[in-house]
Amino acid sequence: MSVRLHCPNCGDRPLEEFLHGEIPTVPSTIEDPDARDLDRAFMHSNIEGLTTERWFHAFGCRRWLTVVRDTRTDEVRGS
């Protein structure tokens, strides 16, 4: 079975129709402006567990949705 995402407009659709978008987060513990720029440009939280992210329904209604996904299993916990 392929993974499916729930689009509020189109209903349950196969993952392949969507493009993944990361919500960039620079940790507040990084204070130096240059270090914040570096982090924003290159670093990823790459969370092993529950992560909140954006998906673009590219081959569908072409709207963005917010999804909570467990990256260990790809199980979608809410959108």
Added chain:
Amino acid sequence: MNEFVERLIGLHWAEPKPAYDVVIVGGGGHGLATAYYLATRHGINNVCVLERAYIGGGNSGRNTTVIRANYGIPEAVRFYQHSVDLYQGLEEETERSVMHRAKGLLWLAHSEMGVRAERARAEVNTAFGAKTEFVSAQEVKEICPQIDLSGGGEWPVMGGSHYRAGATARHDRVVWAYAEGAMRCGVHVHQRTAVTGLLKDGDRVIGVKTDKGPIAASLVLSAVGGQVTTLASMAGLRLPIRSHPLQAFVTNHYGLEFDPIVASADLLFYASQTARGEMLMGAEIDRQPSYSYRSGHPFIQSCALRAMTLLPFLRNLKILRQWTGVCDMSPDYSPIMGFTGVDGFAITTGWGTWGFKGIPAGGEQMALLIASGEVPELIAPFALDRFARDRTLADRGSAGTH
């Protein structure tokens, strides 16, 4: 008894000690090769390798085993060509058969643009020591008669680059050869031992916490593949890495010989024949970052369709097995090796979908770095601080596959 158990019989599996000079986290090719070269080249054997499951159970035992050096930038060509050379001598070095076989690698071009790209690849590679020739469509057919030069009408083959030294080797045998060699020199390998945290003194890393108790170390090397972000975050380190699944599959036995490794940058797939005669295929990573080992039908479908365009005989074969590994993808498609700015903590990562070929050179150079405390010239460009120094190594020749 399986091949794995049989081959490791007679080895001494020690109990963990409370402290080592070097603790290497991750029993994949990179961790074990580093241990091997530390012990054999530098006499440093107060070393342990901690593996949460079994050695070679990560990407080192899941890859499609393409060994090549025809990358896109001088730093990478030099490094990988050295690794290709070390692979050629690996059986003699370890006195173990790793089924290494040079079969040549073809990158096919399907457009004027593609032809220019493959010509450029041949020039750059040859200039930096990885001899590669541009070959015509006719020569492609001679090297690999199974290729449909019309590309199903849509993807005509207009030539390609041919890297004769391209090779494959049996992946888990490479892992075992390094493990055995290291253990013979006194290195400890602890399987089913997961690192769950780091021991710290202020910001300095002074050891690891495991599910079997703490182990102190003068240096901790992270060689955990796709899990690197989780481990590095315990050291207070953020990395330019995203973990992406990469899938591959094999067919049943193909009765004829299929000699080279065939790749197409436009169609984004590659194929080769295993020693058992199966056709082995791989392509690009899954788009979403994930730690899931799930494999799925969409991948086989899209990869098989593309492969059949150039290799129509695949139509008559059946898919036998499909599997997935979780890859530590760097943003510039180049590895990240060296010290990290956190005292006591080094990394070897960013091996993504291309790190099997880098195991010998990566291990050798990381051992040199650890033993000398200095950054060897060959891997200096691959340091983590290249991102802060605006010296990223964007490598089109890597392209995120094999």
